[in-house]
Amino acid sequence: MAQIRPVKQIVDGDNLMEGGGFPVRRPFPTPDMDQVDPFLLLDQMGPVDWAPGEAIGAPDHPHRGFETVTYVLQGRMQHKDSRGHQGELGPGDVQWMTAGGGVVHSEMPHPEFFKTGGVMHGFQLWVNLPRRDKMMTPRYQEIAGADLPTATSEDEKVWVRVVAGESLGVGAVIDTRIPITFLHFRVQPGGSVQQIVPADHNAFAWMIAGDSVVDEGGTTAREGQMALFGPGDAVHLSVPEGAEQPAELLLLAGVPLHEPVARYGPFVMNTQAEIIEAINDFRAGRMGAIDF
Ligand code: FE
8 A cells, every 4th residue: 555645845936037037936945945855946937928029038057066857838948058959848848958067058938939929838947966967968858748758547537748757657758867756747626646656755746727635634735836745655636526627737756865955056066165166167168158
């Protein structure tokens, strides 16, 4: 018998401006919660309805020591980086970027989207790298939504897109440095799902839309809230039969690193000396520049 994890804490996402000035909803880091080891940050971008010519992104900036995961639900983004890589992200697409030793990139609205305007909605997750991987060669995994595995429960009330990990018998195509679960669930009224989350993982759910009962005690998490799970080896999610709308949520879990975290803006290392080295390397141009 799986032991269902109880909810330890419900956290309201903070409303903030990020990058060049786009609105995000952020459950952590906040003054009260600096991380959910191994996760350093979760931002929900929007949803924001941009007028033509007004969409804002994050122009050239560096990263070192962790991974940035971008998952787009609506809108269209364009990515460029100092290693000559260029990519495009539309609804359902994921970019899993391992910044490793350092990269400079830009995350902007796609020029076409900028022109027309429209709704931008998506996520950025920062996954910490273990000490041994912090200076690894950067790598990218860019997967189109159509190529990301999905599954539907037998009663068709639960749909899941598997970005990382495994759910409803389907495994991910993205490779992670440490075991990570990144699932996007849609649960219809009257639907429920029991998801295995190994006991040595930290786990949380982020509510994108609707409400969901997130443990056996009946704790409800609502849109814009994070449910942080306590000990156990499975998570149980359900939406009451009479609910007005389906619940949409991200379920995230990973093995904690239990390593010291020194963070300064876009650099996340283990020591302050390594942060200073990162700043110096960036200023000296050793993380490159975007030249196209
Ligand atoms: Fe970035």
